[in-house]
Amino acid sequence: AQSVTQLDSHVSVSEGTPVLLRCNYSSSYSPSLFWYVQHPNKGLQLLLKYTSAATLVKGINGFEAEFKKSETSFHLTKPSAHMSDAAEYFCVVSDPNKSTFGDGTTLTVKP
């Protein structure tokens, strides 16, 4: 069975403070994991991906995520939020049979 849970539907931070978006997954395989960002009225943009190499994955725009097998988590972080980070973020779990998108987390960045 495969599933992904984004633990927060909304996250609000102040500009310049850290960002944490949480994602837990389950999979019968050793999965690949992805984070995408979607700005309003736009398609999804791939932020980063984990495919069984280094457990700490660095992505674009200063984002990174850590794969923790023991916790079945793949949380997305950024040290300092920027106004342009305000968007919706999706965590995706993928195995040889299928992929599942999380329901998304809306990130608000306050000035």
Added chain:
Amino acid sequence: DAGITQSPRHKVTETGTPVTLRCHQTENHRYMYWYRQDPGHGLRLIHYSYGVKDTDKGEVSDGYSVSRSKTEDFLLTLESATSSQTSVYFCAIREADGGQPQHFGDGTRLSIL
């Protein structure tokens, strides 16, 4: 930005009418996908293609068909649209095997009345 163009960007139509959405890519990528996105949900895969004339079903394929006669074009058809197919539709592409799509189009907002 990757060269993916979806057309139309917006469409309003009536129940029972046929609808075709087009995805055009200029990247020469092998894999193409159609997803739908509904409020409060992530994306769900409708159909995908792994080459010209090679397509397969995704998790929500009922009521949809696809065709790919050229590498650059992937068409999604609703043979007889229903209100439950009101959604935002995204096309995506991937170059190589394995993993998730790398690039997405900007979406088509389809309303079925």
